[in-house]
Amino acid sequence: xxxxxxxxxxxxxxxxxxxxxxxxxxxxxxxxxxxxxxxxxxxxxxxxxxxxxxxxxxxxxxxxxxxxxxxxxxxxxxxxxxxxxxxxxxxxxxxxxxxxxxxxxxxxxx
Numbered sequence: 001x002x003x004x005x006x007x008x009x010x011x012x013x014x015x016x017x018x019x020x021x022x023x024x025x026x027x028x029x030x031x032x033x034x035x036x037x038x039x040x041x042x043x044x045x046x047x048x049x050x051x052x053x054x055x056x057x058x059x060x061x062x063x064x065x066x067x068x069x070x071x072x073x074x075x076x077x078x079x080x081x082x083x084x085x086x087x088x089x090x091x092x093x094x095x096x097x098x099x100x101x102x103x104x105x106x107x108x109x110x
Contacts, residue, residue, distance in 0.1 A: 008061030008087035014052035038107045043098035046074040061087035
């Protein structure tokens with residue numbers, strides 16, 4: 001198992017990294033638009049979304065998860081940790097073969 005961590009930076013960038021160095025880091029800048037930034041986490045037939053949105057009035061990030069469709073939510077461990085002044089951090093314990101894909105633009109079209 002590996003861990004993925006997501007958190008916000010300033011008012012425009014959301015992303016994170018993995019405990020597996022081969023995965024690298026993943027970040028998206030929405031140029032302070034306050035629109036959500038969405039990543040799909042997948043392993044085998046299981047998947048879900050991690051969503052970050054800068055709270056326009058609050059000045060901090062909202063972070064959560066969303067199922068891709070009706071069905072069973074993966075049984076992966078998920079928890080929140082303090083991060084820094086702008087954002088909590090959401091940490092996921094996922095299978096080693098889990099992938100992270102930025103699907104922000106695809107979700108905007110729906």
